[in-house]
Amino acid sequence: MKTWWRKGLFLGALGLLFLTGCSEKYPLLDPQGPVARKEYHxxxxxxxxxxIVIVPVVILLFVVAFRYRDxxxxxxxxxxxxxESKWLEIIWWGIPVIIILIIATVTVKETFALQYPPEKKEPITVEVTSLxxxxxxxYPEQGIATVNYMNIPTDRPVKFVLTSDAPINAFWIPSLGGMQYTMPGMAMRLWSQADEPGTYIGKGANFSGKHFAKMSFKVNAQSQEDFDKWVEEIKSTxxxxTNEGYAELSKQSVVGESAYSSYPEDLYMNILMKNGGEYMPNHWMMMENQKTAQPTK
Structure with missing residues (x-):
């Protein structure tokens, strides 16, 4: 058997070996909310x-190598x-340019469309601090706090207000879509939503030191009724x-999951102010007002 046939069979077998792992669901390919679905599409x-470009080029690579071999x-x-050939130049430059224009147009359109949650249901706000x-x-509306896990109601938008009291990180829940950096002194914003009950994994998607790989957290999506029960359970048990407890928590360490029945009302604002930022509790409303504001006469 000729050498190139042996190499072809080897590459084919290697490809099949990799494909055998595709039966398992990956978060990016298993969207569980409207944001994730748009990103998946x-x-x-x-x-x-x-x-359209890659497949013909790969096929032509083998065809040309075979036909023009010595x-x-x-x-x-x-x-x-x-x-040169003017028609070939038009084809191999024109098609990629058209594809890039289509991808750029769709990406810009969908990115701006995902800036604001839908107005059908009242969102819940969760303040996120990476440490x-x-x-x-x-949870400013519920008055509770959790570490390394969060519960959210299903079929209801969740508005995340994100900051950091440590090096820059990135907040990411692959199954629910969206990713946003957490930066000291800044209140970044992101929204997401879970359509079905379940437990989803969130990650710190930016290198932030020795144990950054352990910065994962669970997102438990549950019905509104179960979420309300969970809040009451946290408050009562x-x-x-405290500020002293947060000072201890903010030290470099790897910890498990925990929850708190209350936290200092100005905790999030103090974190932002400490790092040179300014917290606007109604920042989302202000953005909406700017978006819909009419010019004054």
């Missing part, structure tokens, strides 16, 4: 459009004076988070 569109009595055309090496979630 954008991923599919980009894959299909880039495939062999006796080759019948392949030999044109040493041929140097070394853990996540603190505070868990201790309060």
């Amino acid at each position: 954008m991923l599919l569109l980009t894959t299909i459009l880039t495939g 062999r006796p009595n080759s019948k392949a055309a030999y044109k040493p004076d041929w140097h 070394d090496w853990k996540w603190l979630f505070t 868990k201790p309060a988070l």
Whole structure:
């Protein structure tokens, strides 16, 4: 058997070996909310459009390598004076340009469309603080706090207000979509939503030191009724988070999950102010007002 046939069989077997692992669901390919679904559709569109270029190029690579290989009595055309073709230039430059324009247009449109949650249901707000090496979630409307896990109601938008009291990190829940950096002194914003009950994994998606790989957290999506029961349970069974307790929590350490029945009302604002920022409790409303404001006469 010729060498190139052996190499072809080896590459084919290697490809099948990798494909055997595709039966398992990956979070990015298993969207569980409206944001994740839009991102998934954008991923599919980009894959299909880039495939229009990649697949023919890969096929032509093997065809050209086979047809023009060095062999006796080759019948392949030999044109040493041929140097260009206007039609070929138009094809291999025009098609990629069109594809890039389509991808750019769709990406910009969908990105702006995902800036604000739908107005059908009242969102719930969760303040997110990344620490070394853990996540603190505070619920300003419910008055409770959790570490390394959060509960959210299903079929209801969740508005995340994100900051950091440690090095810059990135907040990411692959199954629910969206990713946003957490930065000291800044209140970034992101929204998401879970359509079905379940437990989803969130990650710290930016290098932030020795134990950054352990900065994962659970997101438990449950019905509104179960969420309300959970809040009441936390309030009645868990201790309060004090300023002293937060000072200890914010030290570099790896901890497990915990919850608190209350926390200092100005905790999140103090975190922002300490790092040179300014907290606007109604920042989302202000953004909405700016978006819909009419010019004054």
